[in-house]
Amino acid sequence: MSSLSLICLIVLSWCLVVGCMAGEQAQRRTGFVYSGEFLKHVMTPGHPEKPERLEAIVARLKRELWPKLVHIEPSPVELKWVETVHDRRYIDAVKRISEAGGGLLDQGDTRACEHTYRVAMLAAGGALRAVDAVMAKKVRNAFCALRPPGHHALRRRAMGFCVFNNVAIAAKYIQSRYELKKVLIIDWDVHHGNGTEAAFYDDPTVLYFSIHRGPFFYPGTGSADRRGEGKGLGTNINVPLPAGTSNDEWLKAFRDALPKAAKKFKPDFILISAGVDAYEHDPLGGMRVTEQGYAEMTRIVLGLAGELCDGRVVAMLEGGYDTKGLARCVQAQLRVMMGQGGQ
Numbered sequence: 001m002s003s004l005s006l007i008c009l010i011v012l013s014w015c016l017v018v019g020c021m022a023g024e025q026a027q028r029r030t031g032f033v034y035s036g037e038f039l040k041h042v043m044t045p046g047h048p049e050k051p052e053r054l055e056a057i058v059a060r061l062k063r064e065l066w067p068k069l070v071h072i073e074p075s076p077v078e079l080k081w082v083e084t085v086h087d088r089r090y091i092d093a094v095k096r097i098s099e100a101g102g103g104l105l106d107q108g109d110t111r112a113c114e115h116t117y118r119v120a121m122l123a124a125g126g127a128l129r130a131v132d133a134v135m136a137k138k139v140r141n142a143f144c145a146l147r148p149p150g151h152h153a154l155r156r157r158a159m160g161f162c163v164f165n166n167v168a169i170a171a172k173y174i175q176s177r178y179e180l181k182k183v184l185i186i187d188w189d190v191h192h193g194n195g196t197e198a199a200f201y202d203d204p205t206v207l208y209f210s211i212h213r214g215p216f217f218y219p220g221t222g223s224a225d226r227r228g229e230g231k232g233l234g235t236n237i238n239v240p241l242p243a244g245t246s247n248d249e250w251l252k253a254f255r256d257a258l259p260k261a262a263k264k265f266k267p268d269f270i271l272i273s274a275g276v277d278a279y280e281h282d283p284l285g286g287m288r289v290t291e292q293g294y295a296e297m298t299r300i301v302l303g304l305a306g307e308l309c310d311g312r313v314v315a316m317l318e319g320g321y322d323t324k325g326l327a328r329c330v331q332a333q334l335r336v337m338m339g340q341g342g343q
Contacts, residue, residue, distance in 0.1 A: 189275025
C-alpha cells in the first residue's frame with residue numbers, strides 16, 4: 001500500500017469515527033420547543049393558566065440548561081392534522097371568536113383572546129416539530145413548553161383551559177406521517193385527561209395511561225373501571241389517587257402498572273402529557289409530588305422508551321400553576337432527559 005493510500009485510509013477511518021460520535025451525540029441531545037408567541041394567549045387577569053408559567057420555566061433554564069438544549073422553532077400546524085382530532089365547526093368557532101377579539105370558549109374557565117387561535121395552532125405545530133426532530137434523529141427526545149394546554153379539549157369543545165388537544169394531534173400525526181402503528185400516551189397531570197381518553201377510547205392502537213387525583217375531582221372522569229370499549233378494551237388505564245398522595249404512592253404506579261402495560265402493548269413512540277400540578281405546592285392540585293418525583297417518573301418512562309421504542313419520547317406541558325415549582329420540576333425532568341441525573 002502506498003503512503004498516499006495509507007493516509008487516505010486513515011483520514012476515511014477518522015471521518016467515520018467522528019461521524020459515528022456525532023450521531024451518538026445527537027441521539028443523546030434533548031430538544032426544547034418554545035416560542036415567545038405562546039405568551040400572547042391571555043384569558044383573564046389573575047387566571048392560573050397565565051403566560052408567567054412559561055416565563056418562569058425559561059428564566060430558570062437560562063441559568064444552566066438553555067445552551068445545552070436543541071431549540072426547536074414551532075410552526076403553525078396544518079389544519080388537516082387538527083381535524084384528525086377536532087370537528088371543523090369547532091375549529092372554525094375558535095378562529096371566529098379569536099378574530100372577533102376573544103370571548104368564552106366553554107362554560108366559564110376557558111376563554112379566547114384575539115391571539116388564541118393563532119397561538120393554539122402554533123402550539124400544536126410545535127408538538128409536531130418535536131416529533132419530526134425525534135424521528136429525524138436530530139434529538140433523542142424533546143420537551144414542549146406549550147400554551148394553551150390540550151388534554152381536556154374534546155372533539156367539539158374547549159375545556160379546562162385547553163383549546164386543541166396537542167398530544168392527541170401528535171399521536172395521530174405519528175401514525176399517519178410516519179406510519180408507526182402504536183403510540184403510548186402517559187398523562188401525569190393531576191387532572192384526568194378526559195379529552196385524550198375520549199379521542200382514543202375505542203382505539204386499540206393508542207394506549208392511554210393516566211395517573212391523576214380522584215374521585216370527585218375536576219373534570220370528574222377517570223375512574224379505574226374506564227378501560228376502553230370495543231377493539232380498544234384494555235387500552236385505557238386510569239390510576240386515580242386520593243388527595244395528599246406523595247411520591248411513594250404516585251411512583252408505585254410507574255414501577256408496577258405502567259411497565260406491565262407498556263411491555264404488553266409494545267409502543268413505537270411515547271408521548272407524555274407532562275402536567276406539573278401534582279406538585280406539592282401547586283394551588284390547584286392538592287397532591288405532594290416533589291421535584292424528585294417528577295425526575296423519577298421521567299427516568300422510568302425513558303427506561304421503557306429505550307427498551308421498547310428506540311428511546312422516542314416527546315413530552316408536552318399541560319398544567320402546573322405554582323410558577324416557581326413548575327420551573328423547578330420541568331428543569332428536573334429535562335436534566336433526566338439530557339442524561340444529567342434527576343436533581
